[in-house]
Amino acid sequence: LEPACGGGFISQPLMDNGYDVLSTDLIDRGFGNGNIDFLTSEFEKGKYDIVTNPPYSLFIPFLLKAIDICHNKVAMLLPITFLSCKQRYKIYEKSNDFISCCMCNDRLWTKRNKL
16 A cells, blocks of 8 residues: 555556555545545555655654554655654554664665656
8 A cells, every 4th residue: 555655656666566556645646546535544454565655744643544554564755853753752662563764875766856
């Protein structure tokens, strides 16, 4: 599940590599299923692994919902600064089985913003 799919820059490479991806977004940007609010829509619990680049202002609600409905994994692309903060730490502490961090040495480039 990619609940903030935008133009498909996460979903499409996953689909190109054989993953079955349900792509949704609050706004219809011409990719996936638009007009679907991840935070208020019902998704079958335990059916989806979730990969997304959520709106940063909605990170905590996105994370809580993702953890609640996910099958096994939640992956979110976020600034490293999102690892800190007392409010977030409490969420991470409760979700210890879900939390791991991957860092890149360089910026991740997409088709849209190639070097």
